Amino acid sequence: MHELSMAQGIINAVLETAENNNATEVTEIYIEVGRLAMLNPEQLRFLLDVLVENTIAENAKIDISEIPVTINCPECGYEGVANLDDSDHYAPIIECPNCENLRISILNGKDCVVKNIVIEKPDEE
Ligand SMILES: [Zn+2]
Structure with missing residues (x-):
């Protein structure tokens, strides 16, 4: 599924950035989705919520905005x-x-x- 690989890539990037900055917790994640990215924002959000479980981004607020x-x-x-x-x-x-x-x-x-x-x-x- 397209959304799953995208979501996994997003979380990997977030956790890598967090680790490089010695973060103890990720509190907010801002994501931009192009209208042509062929992603369903609701489905993406659902997958992200699942993927952050048991990571330092577990309680992060996830903000997804669509860009034109x-x-x-x-x-x-x-x-x-x-x-x-x-x-x-x-x-x-x-x-x-x-x-x-x-x-x-x-x-x-x-x-x-x-x-x-x-x-x-x-x-x-
Ligand atoms: Zn023209």
């Missing part, structure tokens, strides 16, 4: 947020809002990234 698809249109030079029809989840239609061209290049919105994490460090006093 941005494109570059070779026809009219438009660069920005695309018109997106993703009613068909697996074959979304992406269009230039300016000239309705479909042959655009996608700049952003395909990835799922860990934007930020908040950690607790051991008391040094």
